[in-house]
Amino acid sequence: MAGAPVKFGTILSFCVLFYAVYFRRNDVGDIRLSPVKDQLLNLESNNKVAIGNLQPKVALGYGACHDLFVNATQLLNFNELKGTPEHFNEISNKEEFLKSFAYFFKHGAAAERFMSNSELYDELIEKALKLHDTRWAIGGNAPLMAKRFFMEGWKVLFAAKMSQKLKSYIPNDIQIVGDEMNEEVKDDIHMILEYKADEIFGSYKAPRANRYIVHNDENNPLLSSLEKFGETLPKFNPNLLVISGLQMMDNYPFKREGHQDLRAERLKLVKEQILSQPATTLTHFEMASYVDLELLLHLTSKVLPYVDSVGMNEQELTNLCSILEHGEVSIVADSNPRVATALDQMRKIFHLIREKNKIHGSNRILTRIHVHTLAYQAILTVKNSNWKRTEAAAAKASLTAHRYVCNNQNIALDKSKLLLDDSFSTTTDNENNSRVFFEPSKPVSCWDEVVHRESVEICVAPVLICTEAQLTAGAGDNISAAGLVLQIEK
Numbered sequence: 001m002a003g004a005p006v007k008f009g010t011i012l013s014f015c016v017l018f019y020a021v022y023f024r025r026n027d028v029g030d031i032r033l034s035p036v037k038d039q040l041l042n043l044e045s046n047n048k049v050a051i052g053n054l055q056p057k058v059a060l061g062y063g064a065c066h067d068l069f070v071n072a073t074q075l076l077n078f079n080e081l082k083g084t085p086e087h088f089n090e091i092s093n094k095e096e097f098l099k100s101f102a103y104f105f106k107h108g109a110a111a112e113r114f115m116s117n118s119e120l121y122d123e124l125i126e127k128a129l130k131l132h133d134t135r136w137a138i139g140g141n142a143p144l145m146a147k148r149f150f151m152e153g154w155k156v157l158f159a160a161k162m163s164q165k166l167k168s169y170i171p172n173d174i175q176i177v178g179d180e181m182n183e184e185v186k187d188d189i190h191m192i193l194e195y196k197a198d199e200i201f202g203s204y205k206a207p208r209a210n211r212y213i214v215h216n217d218e219n220n221p222l223l224s225s226l227e228k229f230g231e232t233l234p235k236f237n238p239n240l241l242v243i244s245g246l247q248m249m250d251n252y253p254f255k256r257e258g259h260q261d262l263r264a265e266r267l268k269l270v271k272e273q274i275l276s277q278p279a280t281t282l283t284h285f286e287m288a289s290y291v292d293l294e295l296l297l298h299l300t301s302k303v304l305p306y307v308d309s310v311g312m313n314e315q316e317l318t319n320l321c322s323i324l325e326h327g328e329v330s331i332v333a334d335s336n337p338r339v340a341t342a343l344d345q346m347r348k349i350f351h352l353i354r355e356k357n358k359i360h361g362s363n364r365i366l367t368r369i370h371v372h373t374l375a376y377q378a379i380l381t382v383k384n385s386n387w388k389r390t391e392a393a394a395a396k397a398s399l400t401a402h403r404y405v406c407n408n409q410n411i412a413l414d415k416s417k418l419l420l421d422d423s424f425s426t427t428t429d430n431e432n433n434s435r436v437f438f439e440p441s442k443p444v445s446c447w448d449e450v451v452h453r454e455s456v457e458i459c460v461a462p463v464l465i466c467t468e469a470q471l472t473a474g475a476g477d478n479i480s481a482a483g484l485v486l487q488i489e490k
Helices: 011-025 033-045 094-107 118-128 141-151 226-236 262-275 293-302 314-326 339-359 390-406 475-485
Strands: 057-061 065-071 111-115 135-139 155-159 175-177 189-195 210-215 240-243 282-286 309-313 368-372 376-382 423-425 434-437 445-451 454-462
Touching: 033 390, 057 141, 057 226, 065 118, 094 111, 094 118, 094 210, 111 118, 118 189, 135 141, 141 155, 141 475, 155 226, 175 226, 226 262, 240 262, 240 475, 262 293, 282 475, 293 314, 309 314, 309 475, 314 339, 339 368, 339 376, 339 423, 339 445, 339 454, 368 390, 368 475, 376 390, 376 475, 390 445, 390 454, 390 475
Parallel strands: 057 155, 057 240, 065 189, 111 210, 155 175, 240 282, 282 309, 309 368
Antiparallel strands: 065 135, 189 210, 368 376, 376 454, 423 434, 445 454
């Protein structure tokens, strides 16, 4: 296949690498941009699904919210920061809030935290609403992914308790289940503190554009739409079930009734909902920012062993790898990891979840992993599994990353850059010097290899990074959904 790893070190490979680097650096701009754009668009247009009556069906759970987008450095005053940046699992006062924000800001890392102090949260919302460029939008993994699937021509069902006002953000043809007839619902609000690459917060500079999310949810942590969703699933009969939004349970103060662990009970019901689906329904779990060790351990026994696919960003990749291998939480990771590092972590996760498939006697086994980073998309699928068109899926995910962040359907080369080098190692293993050469005329590199005694295909696509970011929150949801869109056969 194109882009298959080659052994690095021959005179020919050295010359190719030298020529590519020299040619690119001696041009006014990056000459790779135009052919990369053209070929990614070709892959997307030549691999359409959801045409005519061939509409796949997707069901997504759980939850929704109002997102309040705020310019982080306008809302927060660096002079109020006392001491050095620090990580906290949950936020109980303003000092912790400022330290936590600064900690992730200086790393350019995405984060999501529960604020247990309702009074402080309300004050922050009130202050944010006074800023001139604050805006409202619908939020939550399920509705954002649902809208992306709908845009791509799928039939969509998703589960959330929502007010009529929040439902107005959703296209009418998307089916929503969760609340009772005429039930008054108070929507949860998430505050999205956005910042751009190189933005300054006191003595700190952001290495990349990202967002810090804080919430004080009452509805979403309980997965309050789960039962209604379960009643509707058999009739809808989806081709794909997406499990998301479970991070709302992270550090939420669940009340214990005697010896009953309400969170564990709710996750047990999620597991039963997955298991109730026919073998023809593929299942995908969308990772998120988790710091609660107990919750992560629940996920490794009640969710991950029972899904066909997992999607995540680079921070979540490192965290999932750490929890599966060492039983420890990883708070922050490299915001732009080497391809080799990410691929090694994907292989490790594949191996460890496959082991959990056996331990838990699951009738489903992991056959797909999608990792999206600032610089590239990486998708691993098992050969001859039910996942199709991996190369095109990586291309579509890459294009969606640019379109969403730039908030424009057109790919503008003057607002694009590539961070992917002219070649990359496929592993950090010093004894394996295989390397892939990046060809702008065939930008998605795919190859076959054996991982955990299973033949897999791995595809890596460069991202035409949007240099004028308009949106950051929700990018991962749109990218993950776009990657799934082309991989399901109706």
